Each structure stands twice: as structure tokens, then as C-alpha cells.
Amino acid sequence: LAKTTQPISMDSYEGQEVNITCSHNNIATNDYITWYQQFPSQGPRFIIQGYKTKVTNEVASLFIPADRKSSTLSLPRVSLSDTAVYYCLVGDQTGFQKLVFGTGTRLLVSP
Amino acid sequence: DAGVIQSPRHEVTEMGQEVTLRCKPISGHNSLFWYRQTMMRGLELLIYFNNNVPIDDSGMPEDRFSAKMPNASFSTLKIQPSEPRDSAVYFCASSPVPPELAGERKNIQYFGAGTRLSVL
Secondary structure: OOOOEOOOEEEEEOOOOEEEEEEOOOOOOOOOEEEEEEOOOOOOEEEEEEOOEEEEOOOOEEEEOOOOOEEEEEEOOOOHHHOEEEEEEEOOOOOOOOOOOOOOEEEEEEO | OOOOEEEOOEEEEOOOOOEEEEEEOOOOOOEEEEEEEEOOOEEEEEEEEEOOEEEEOOOOOOOOEEEEEEEOOEEEEEEOOOOHHHOEEEEEEEEOOOHHHOOOOOOOOEEOOOEEEEEO
16 A cells, blocks of 8 residues: 655645645555545545546545646635545555555644 | 444443444445544554455454444444553444446545544
8 A cells, every 4th residue: 555645734724725735655556546534523524536637626626746646635715614634545446445544634724 | 315323422431341333334335444543543444344244354453352244234343341542433434336436436435423432
């Protein structure tokens, strides 16, 4: 399984764009990059997944460069409710869906 | 859809007692996962099942932990006897594994709200 590295914490203010970068130098050809969000006292929640280039949904955008050794989760115009821990995962696409959650990035959004 | 349902939400017990955590996965999902989350170790995968069969239990800490999935709609995680170091939040997650989508969207798991276990 590819190991991921992401910042332990980030601070932001309401209305700003937040970019969280994750490094995954050993990503394999068939691996997908997936991001989860976890609010306090809740289980992680899937937010976005991609393989290469850019993916956008109603929650976030995911930017993946051509070499796929990193990815950036972009949250546009964050609000207080975006305060959470964000996990970057690179999945094992062979066989079953075993995920390894790292320490994640704790995002604190202030007024 | 009600999502993944876990019970109880909170459990307080004394050291040495048996603890049983329960999980109802999302209907139609083929894979089920048990995780444990602590401040020190983060989110750890304990065991996962596919089509009710345990596939990988290498994350189970020791013989005091056991998990079963008697049918597609129910799973239990049992700790016997419990110890204070077992105090954590235990999450259950489920995932659809459609074979026809091999290689796509295989990392999406749906988590329950968790069971917060305190062993005194």
C-alpha cells in the first residue's frame, strides 16, 4: 500500500479557499486517490476520489498532477462547518478494499 | 437509506466484562469493516469481511477480540475480557463491491456513527 504524507494541521478563516496537499510517492498504476472528511464524534465520510487530472463535485475539487505523486484537495470558500479532519488515502486496487488511514490533516476554520 | 447503524452509541463497562458491539451495514453492500480510533493510534482497521467471510483479521489486537458476520445484515465485534486500554471509538463501515466496476470507486466506504467504549 502506498504511504501518504499530509500536514498535521491547517488554519483558515471563513470564506477562504483551503488547499490540502498529500504526498504519495509510491502510488501504484492502478491506485485511486480518495479523500475522507471526519467531523468530531462522527465516522469518516467520503468526499472525493480521482485517478488523474482534476475532479470536481459539489463539495470539493481534487487536483492530481501527471506524475500522480501528490494530490491537492481544494475546498472553496470554507465555512465554520468545514472544521474537520481530512484524510488522504491511496487505495489498494487489487482484491479487496483495504484502506489505511494516516493521521490526517486537522483543519480549523475560524470566523 | 438509513446508512450503517451501530449500537450501542456509548458503552461503559468494567474491566474484565464482555463487550459486544453491533453493526448493521447498508443493504446490498458486500464488504464490512471494523475500525478502532484512539488519539494515540488514529484510525486502525481491525478486520474486514467480504460476503460474510472474514478476509483479513491481521489488525485484531489479540485473542480477546473476535468478530462475526452471521449474515449479510449483521455483524458483531466482541471483546472478552475487556481491558482499560480497549477504550476507544469503534467504527463499522460497509462498501459495495460490484465486480463489474473493477478498479473504479473501490475505496468508498460508508461509516457508522461509532460506538464510544469506556472500560473502567
